[in-house]
Amino acid sequence: MLIPFSMKNCFQLLCNLKVPAAGFKNRVKSGLILQSISSDVYQNLAVEDWIHDHMNLEGKPVLFLWRNSPSIVIGRHQNPWQECNLNLMREEGIKLARRRSGGGTVYHDMGNINLTFFTTKKKYDRMQNLKLVVRALNAVQPQLDVQATKRCDLLLDGQFKISGTASKIGRTTAYHHCTLLCSTDRTFLSSLLKSPYQGIRSNATASIPSIVKNLLEKDPTLTCEVLMNAIATEYAAYHQIDNHINLINPTDETLFPGINNKAKELQTWEWIYGKTPKFSINTSFNVLYEQSHLEIKIFIDIKGGRIEICNIEAPDHWLPLEICDKLNSSFIGSKFCPNEITMLTNILHRTCPEDDELHSKWNILCEKIKGIM
Amino acid sequence: MVAYGSKIRIGDMQRVYHSSLAPVWPDVAIQSRNTFQLNPDLAQNPTQCLESSAVEHGGCGSGTIWKPCTGSTLLSVPKFTDKHDWITTENGIGPVGISNFAQEALGDVVYCSLPEVGTKLNKQDEFGALESVKAVSELYPPLSEVTEINEALAENPGLVNKSCYENGWLIKITLNNPSELGELMSEKAYEKYIKSIRSENGTPK
Numbered sequence: 330m331l332i333p334f335s336m337k338n339c340f341q342l343l344c345n346l347k348v349p350a351a352g353f354k355n356r357v358k359s360g361l362i363l364q365s366i367s368s369d370v371y372q373n374l375a376v377e378d379w380i381h382d383h384m385n386l387e388g389k390p391v392l393f394l395w396r397n398s399p400s401i402v403i404g405r406h407q408n409p410w411q412e413c414n415l416n417l418m419r420e421e422g423i424k425l426a427r428r429r430s431g432g433g434t435v436y437h438d439m440g441n442i443n444l445t446f447f448t449t450k451k452k453y454d455r456m457q458n459l460k461l462v463v464r465a466l467n468a469v470q471p472q473l474d475v476q477a478t479k480r481c482d483l484l485l486d487g488q489f490k491i492s493g494t495a496s497k498i499g500r501t502t503a504y505h506h507c508t509l510l511c512s513t514d515r516t517f518l519s520s521l522l523k524s525p526y527q528g529i530r531s532n533a534t535a536s537i538p539s540i541v542k543n544l545l546e547k548d549p550t551l552t553c554e555v556l557m558n559a560i561a562t563e564y565a566a567y568h569q570i571d572n573h574i575n576l577i578n579p580t581d582e583t584l585f586p587g588i589n590n591k592a593k594e595l596q597t598w599e600w601i602y603g604k605t606p607k608f609s610i611n612t613s614f615n616v617l618y619e620q621s622h623l624e625i626k627i628f629i630d631i632k633g634g635r636i637e638i639c640n641i642e643a644p645d646h647w648l649p650l651e652i653c654d655k656l657n658s659s660f661i662g663s664k665f666c667p668n669e670i671t672m673l674t675n676i677l678h679r680t681c682p683e684d685d686e687l688h689s690k691w692n693i694l695c696e697k698i699k700g701i702m
Numbered sequence: 703m704v705a706y707g708s709k710i711r712i713g714d715m716q717r718v719y720h721s722s723l724a725p726v727w728p729d730v731a732i733q734s735r736n737t738f739q740l741n742p743d744l745a746q747n748p749t750q751c752l753e754s755s756a757v758e759h760g761g762c763g764s765g766t767i768w769k770p771c772t773g774s775t776l777l778s779v780p781k782f783t784d785k786h787d788w789i790t791t792e793n794g795i796g797p798v799g800i801s802n803f804a805q806e807a808l809g810d811v812v813y814c815s816l817p818e819v820g821t822k823l824n825k826q827d828e829f830g831a832l833e834s835v836k837a838v839s840e841l842y843p844p845l846s847e848v849t850e851i852n853e854a855l856a857e858n859p860g861l862v863n864k865s866c867y868e869n870g871w872l873i874k875i876t877l878n879n880p881s882e883l884g885e886l887m888s889e890k891a892y893e894k895y896i897k898s899i900r901s902e903n904g905t906p907k
Contacts, residue, residue: 404833404836405815405831405833405838406813406815406833406838429838430836430837430838431812431813431833431834431836431837432836433836480835480836481835494836495836495837496836496838497837497840498837498838498839498840499840500785500840532813532856532857533813534812534813534833606813606815607856
């Protein structure tokens with residue numbers, strides 16, 4: 330049951346959760362169900378961070394329900410260039426977020442439900458959480474064939490992935506979150522999660538692609554609202570707590586002091602791209618010159634999202650070696666990012682202002698390089 | 703001067719040694735540098751008894767290893783934190799890793815996120831993380847500066863599982879305050895600690 334929650338009530342509830350059981354054996358079952366009113370992926374991830382860092386979950390687990398407007402979320406140690414089509418995302422205005430838990434890359438839109446189970450480290454149990462979700466699904470539709478795998482995926486009819494899992498284990502608390510596909514745009518999902526970038530060598534954790542399906546396609550009664558309510562009901566029953574879903578605003582500093590800073594950090598370039606494990610690109614492309622194709626080779630090493638080594642090799646008759654070297658050294662230290670390259674190219678142009686032919690070659694090169702970013 | 707029978711801490715060891723240890727303890731065998739090995743019979747003698755809880759217990763079999771504090775603590779056996787990290791230092795420098803209990807609980811490690819050489823680690827900060835089967839587990843350091851990281855883990859993170867006490871070490875550090883090692887658990891104490899966790903929780907998930 331959805332209850333628009335007054336700020337005062339929510340604050341009290343959250344405060345109660347922060348107070349540890351005081352000296353007597355607290356046999357009263359307790360817990361909390363929260364649902365975000367925001368569809369901003371950074372704000373919602375910030376709620377997870379805040380609960381993980383600030384709440385005392387001893388005897389008081391929390392379930393957090395959230396959905397996001399179209400976004401791609403990569404795991405803590407992943408490489409976005411390897412995982413998704415960043416060019417397409419820029420064109421379509423799809424946000425990229427890096428979460429703090431592990432696992433692979435997922436596409437979120439309002440047809441996908443995110444569930445986060447917060448517990449103490451001792452009570453961390455992903456299978457238990459997934460079994461709860463399966464019970465909830467079967468409560469709505471008893472004939473539904475949903476099973477949890479050893480990798481903590483949920484499979485529909487033994488073959489279609491409808492949920493993926495990831496988690497974070499901290500000093501005293503842990504969280505397990507998972508997706509649930511109800512009515513996501515599957516075509517868009519497929520095109521976004523296909524990386525066009527060639528020649529990447531990296532030891533970042535790689536995603537395992539799966540065939541997915543929406544629950545709504547299986548049964549039109551399984552909408553996001555129905556499923557969120559069913560999961561909340563099952564959670565409340567299991568933990569013997571009131572079946573109240575408390576709506577929360579993730580930008581409310583009185584409820585979550587410091588949360589806006591957490592959301593800001595999640596949006597920085599340094600976090601999203603800069604935390605990519607060291608990787609290298611070894612690829613080539615062709616440019617058309619006097620009716621023939623010339624091969625340009627690229628070797629780039631990227632650390633912390635910045636170019637550490639840059640080796641662009643072009644045929645000497647097209648671009649003299651010392652000019653090429655100038656280009657290479659100017660890229661060192663810059664972010665591996667199209668905007669930076671545009672800016673650097675403009676600076677380079679100013680070093681040789683009269684040379685139009687050189688400028689046009691530089692522009693061609695830079696456009697190609699931006700294409701691999 | 704520390705009175706016999708009183709509790710001493712690592713910082714006090716030096717005074718005991720210099721003032722009385724050599725003549726009073728005829729069976730003391732001096733090992734390398736200032737490390738001592740005590741004859742266990744001496745523990746029976748009340749005038750020579752120092753509170754064992756104040757001293758590290760080594761795995762040497764023949765008694766207690768005393769560690770005088772001359773600005774740094776000599777340690778040749780691992781000490782354990784309640785977060786399941788181990789640390790073995792000599793002269794306040796040495797490797798840190800995770801225990802067998804921890805690597806079993808984690809499952810197959812697929813990625814190690816370690817700090818840069820030269821990073822100063824605070825006790826409360828996360829110094830890195832290990833990723834295994836989609837779970838990221840934070841690592842918490844001893845209070846120190848990073849002098850080296852295990853580069854082999856970049857290509858082979860599974861070393862943490864296969865060889866958590868040897869080839870799977872994570873970072874090497876210089877301790878800021880070697881006497882704080884006294885707060886950590888010996889191997890025996892750590893074994894007791896994990897027994898109590900196992901009986902409370904069953905197998906880790």
